[in-house]
Amino acid sequence: MNNPFNPSFRRIPTIFLNRGQLINEVVEELNNPNSPYKVSIVYGMRGVGKTTFLTEVGRKVKQAPDWLVVNLAMGSNLMATLVDDLYMKASSDLQKTFESIRGLSFSAVGLQLSADLSKPTLSTYQGILTNMFTKLREKGIKVLITLDEAKSNTELKNFVAYYQILNREDYPVALMMTGLPENISELQNEDVMTFLLRGKRIALSALNLSQIEISYNNVFKRSGFQVTEDTLSKMALMTMGYAYGFQLLGYLVWNVAQKSKTVDQDLLDEIKLEYLVELIRMLILKYLVACRYKIKSLFWRWLRVPNIVFQSKKFVKD
Numbered sequence: 001m002n003n004p005f006n007p008s009f010r011r012i013p014t015i016f017l018n019r020g021q022l023i024n025e026v027v028e029e030l031n032n033p034n035s036p037y038k039v040s041i042v043y044g045m046r047g048v049g050k051t052t053f054l055t056e057v058g059r060k061v062k063q064a065p066d067w068l069v070v071n072l073a074m075g076s077n078l079m080a081t082l083v084d085d086l087y088m089k090a091s092s093d094l095q096k097t098f099e100s101i102r103g104l105s106f107s108a109v110g111l112q113l114s115a116d117l118s119k120p121t122l123s124t125y126q127g128i129l130t131n132m133f134t135k136l137r138e139k140g141i142k143v144l145i146t147l148d149e150a151k152s153n154t155e156l157k158n159f160v161a162y163y164q165i166l167n168r169e170d171y172p173v174a175l176m177m178t179g180l181p182e183n184i185s186e187l188q189n190e191d192v193m194t195f196l197l198r199g200k201r202i203a204l205s206a207l208n209l210s211q212i213e214i215s216y217n218n219v220f221k222r223s224g225f226q227v228t229e230d231t232l233s234k235m236a237l238m239t240m241g242y243a244y245g246f247q248l249l250g251y252l253v254w255n256v257a258q259k260s261k262t263v264d265q266d267l268l269d270e271i272k273l274e275y276l277v278e279l280i281r282m283l284i285l286k287y288l289v290a291c292r293y294k295i296k297s298l299f300w301r302w303l304r305v306p307n308i309v310f311q312s313k314k315f316v317k318d
């Protein structure tokens with residue numbers, strides 16, 4: 001049997017710790033046009049499972065034939081990416097409908113503009129998207145836009161300002177974002193994004209250790225491994241409630257215990273260093289990814305500072 005645990009960064013695991021009730025509630029609410037979940041913000045500290053939660057909601061929503069799910073990423077041209085992804089995710093009939101929009105054509109590499117639109121501006125993309133969303137509304141198609149690890153920058157401000165227009169004009173377009181608590185607070189303090197305060201906030205905290213212990217028990221014992229209740233309790237504590245810790249520890253234990261089919265204290269001692277090193281490495285990686293956009297923003301601000309002329313001075317010894 002293949003290892004059922006998946007500690008890969010931003011990949012949805014086979015074993016998904018039970019947040020099923022909350023996920024089902026969100027998916028159900030998205031079908032209500034008056035629901036506060038139409039604009040949702042999923043927040044929590046690093047490692048609590050925000051990306052996995054977002055991915056699972058998107059996976060369930062797109063199972064319905066009247067939904068399209070578009071996943072955006074910070075660092076890209078959000079408006080242009082949204083145009084391309086709407087087309088790529090659409091059925092062949094919908095793609096033909098999009099192609100009927102004047103001045104547009106699409107290819108395997110994305111949007112192709114006519115000569116008079118060869119240098120698209122923000123308003124160009126807004127016009128294109130409004131036409132596309134109008135066509136989707138006429139066909140009874142709803143859209144969920146997801147954005148992972150949202151951070152305040154000009155690109156996001158422009159995107160959110162446009163989304164407010166869609167929201168006011170009652171287009172069936174939902175928006176779900178994830179972010180760290182401090183980044184979400186920064187977003188909501190921006191004038192153009194204060195409307196996010198009216199959206200639904202979904203707080204994810206550290207996972208329940210009892211649930212982690214039960215999950216480990218079910219996976220390992222049903223797969224023929226010998227493991228005591230005391231060892232299971234220690235494994236749950238080692239995860240510290242992190243969703244990533246749960247996947248990583250399970251993955252390492254499964255691989256090392258594959259031959260003996262026994263999980264005990266000696267085995268935990270054997271993998272402890274590798275587990276801690278990898279856990280810390282991933283937390284640092286997530287932190288660096290989170291800082292990347294802020295550092296880039298500060299760098300460009302620094303470049304815009306007027307040049308300072310330093311005058312040399314002659315120092316004479318007394």
